[in-house]
Amino acid sequence: VQAHILGIITDKGFETDFAKSLMEKAGVDYTTSAADIDQTVANRIEKEIMQELRVAGLFREIPVIAGATVLPMQPDSNPATFQTTGDTSGNLEEYGAVDAAFDVQQVILNAYRLISSTYIDNDTDEQILIALLPMLVDAVARAHARAVDGMIINGAGSIDGLDTYASITDSTLSIGGSALLTAAGLLDARQVMGKYGMNPRDIAYVVSQNGYYDLLDDAGFQDINEVGSDIAMKVNGTVGAVYGSQVVVSDSFPAEAAGTPAAFAVNIRNYVIPRLRGIKLETDYEVMA
DSSP: OOOHHHHHHHHHTGGGGHHHHHHHHHOOOOHHHHHHHHHHHHHHHHHHHHOOOSGGGEHHHHSSSSSSSEEEEOOOOOOOOOSSSSSSSSHHHHOOOOOOOOOOOOEEEEOOOOOOOOOOOOOOOHHHHHHHHHHHHHHHHHHHHHHHHHHHHHHHBBOOOOHOOOOSSSSOOTTTTOOOHHHHHHHHHHHTGGGSSOOGGGGEEOOOOOHHHHHHHTOOEEEHHHHHSSSHHHHEEEEETTEEEEEEEEEEEEOOTTTTTSEEEEEEGGGEEOOOOOOOOOOOOOOOO
């Protein structure tokens, strides 16, 4: 990964001294293995980003082939009718409807570019760049992960986040510290979800850092020692559970102020994230005064 990034920065590909030494030690011929190496590098950087994700790891990703993809949605239906004779009129309809029509809905998945860029002086020595490479890889992964997690919570541009979709419960926390986030407060938020809050395994609580510290003082919050470590292995960032539902801490919450959220209760099966393409590293030479 580092040799690949160094080659992009210096515009030498795998002809840098650093890359040549790695290839020689590994016994790899880049000419015949270029495609495999480039794919391995892209996959490795994606894994670095995935390790930094906290909130996004909760949701399923759907591969798409276009910037906008129509996803058909099947609504719930009203019960069928018990009769001794046939029903001459259509009675299959959406749940709660009375128009005798079953209207299939749709959601449009929009894929956006996620870009992280930096500038490096043209006269920077290759040996200095080698020392910076681990930090660059880590910084790129962290930058992309924070952008995705922040988008899910707060939205970004035309993208709506949980803060837009979520209904506000009656629980109000005092910024002064007299009211704390509790497991009971999270359960109140889950109860507002109705049928979408029935299965605790489908529910996740996303809490702010201060909210997490409040939960540590609450007897209703179960840590990993009580619920087991299998949850934490499945979802990176999970630190415990409340009534069987996982709790994830995020640093992407807005600064505390009147009307800002402290936690979200979300049915993770109700949301998906589209993925159009993988990671691509590019360089551009710019002459500036």
